[in-house]
Amino acid sequence: PTADLDAVRALVAQARRPVVLTGAGMSAESGIPTFRDTQTGLWERYSPEQLATEDAFLADPDLVWSWYRWRTRMVRARRPNPGHDAVAHWQRAVPGLEVVTQNVDDLHERAGARVLAHLHGSLFEHRCAECGAPADVDPGAPADAEAAGSEADLEAMLREAPPTCPACGTGRIRPGVVWFGEMLPQEPWERTYEALERCDLALVVGTSGLVQPAASLPFVALGAGAAVVEVNPVETELSGAVTHALRGSAGAVLPALVAGV
Ligand code: NAD
Ligand code: APR
Numbered sequence: 001p002t003a004d005l006d007a008v009r010a011l012v013a014q015a016r017r018p019v020v021l022t023g024a025g026m027s028a029e030s031g032i033p034t035f036r037d038t039q040t041g042l043w044e045r046y047s048p049e050q051l052a053t054e055d056a057f058l059a060d061p062d063l064v065w066s067w068y069r070w071r072t073r074m075v076r077a078r079r080p081n082p083g084h085d086a087v088a089h090w091q092r093a094v095p096g097l098e099v100v101t102q103n104v105d106d107l108h109e110r111a112g113a114r115v116l117a118h119l120h121g122s123l124f125e126h127r128c129a130e131c132g133a134p135a136d137v138d139p140g141a142p143a144d145a146e147a148a149g150s151e152a153d154l155e156a157m158l159r160e161a162p163p164t165c166p167a168c169g170t171g172r173i174r175p176g177v178v179w180f181g182e183m184l185p186q187e188p189w190e191r192t193y194e195a196l197e198r199c200d201l202a203l204v205v206g207t208s209g210l211v212q213p214a215a216s217l218p219f220v221a222l223g224a225g226a227a228v229v230e231v232n233p234v235e236t237e238l239s240g241a242v243t244h245a246l247r248g249s250a251g252a253v254l255p256a257l258v259a260g261v
Contacts (some may be wrong), residue, residue, distance in 0.1 A: 077143045
C-alpha cells in the first residue's frame with residue numbers, strides 16, 4: 001500500500017520506540033554496491049553470492065580474504081549519506097530508537113548512531129576459522145576515493161593471504177561476517193527480536209527482503225501491532241505485507257521523514 005509522506009511523518013512524530021531495519025540500499029548512495037540490484041562488471045565476476053560462503057573460503061582462502069579486504073578498503077573510503085545522518089538525528093531526538101542492520105559496513109556508527117545489532121556481522125571484526133578465537137586485524141589503509149571499488153584496487157589486493165591465528169597457531173583468520181548457510185549471531189538476534197516485539201513503528205530501509213531470517217523481522221513488528229513502513233525505490237518481497245510503502249531512496253526519503261523531529 002503506497003503511502004504519502006505526510007501520513008508517515010505523523011507516525012514518525014509520535015513514535016517513542018521505533019526500530020529502523022536497514023539493508024544494502026541504505027548505503028547505496030554512499031557508493032557501496034548492493035547485493036542484488038542489477039550488477040555488472042566486477043560484481044558480476046566476483047559475486048557476493050558466490051564468495052560469501054564457507055565453501056568458497058575453504059576452496060580459495062586468498063580470494064575470499066582479499067575480496068573482503070578490498071571491500072573494507074572501499075567502505076573506509078566512503079562516507080555516510082544523508083539517510084544515515086537522518087537516522088542518527090532521529091535517534092538523538094528519540095533515544096528509544098533502535099537501529100538494526102544487515103550491513104557489514106560502519107556507516108551508521110560513523111554518522112553518529114548507536115547500532116543495536118549487526119545481524120550479518122562486521123567487516124571490522126575477525127576470528128579464527130578453526131578455533132573461533134577473536135583476532136585483531138589492522139583494517140589497512142582506505143582506498144583513495146577514486147580507486148575504491150575498482151578493478152585495479154582488487155588486483156592489487158588479490159595477492160593477500162589470511163593471517164594465521166595467533167591463538168591456535170594453525171587456523172586461518174576470517175572476517176566476522178555471516179556467510180550463506182551460517183547461523184546469525186544469537187545475542188544480536190535476540191536483542192533485535194525483543195526490540196521489535198515492543199516497538200511502535202518499524203522502518204524497513206533498502207532491503208530486498210529475500211534473505212532469511214532477517215526478512216522475517218518486519219512480521220514480528222506487524223505481530224506487535226506496530227506500523228511497518230518500507231522505504232525502497234522499487235517493490236520488494238515485503239511490499240505486500242507492510243502497512244505503508246514509500247517509493248524513493250533512503251538518502252532522499254529519510255531526511256524528509258525526520259526533518260520535524
Ligand atoms: P537461509 O534462509 O537458508 O538461512 C539463513 C541462516 O539463518 C541459516 O543458516 C539459518 O540456520 C539461520 N537462522 C534461521 N533462523 C534463525 C534464528 N532464529 N536465529 C539465528 N539464526 C537463524 O539463507 P541462506 O542459506 O543464508 O541463503 C539466503 C539466500 O541466498 C537464499 O535465497 C539462497 O538460495 C541464497 N544463496 C544461498 C547460498 C548458500 O550457500 N546457502 C549461496 C548463495 C545464495
Ligand atoms: N535507497 C533505498 N533502497 C535502495 C536504494 C536506495 N538508494 N538503492 C537500492 N535500494 C534497494 C533495492 O531496491 C533493493 O531492494 O535496496 C535493496 C537491496 O537489496 P539487496 O541487494 O538484496 O540487499 P540486502 O537486502 O541488504 O541483502 C541481504 O544478503 O548477501 C547478503 O549478507 C548480505 O546482508 C546482505 C543480505
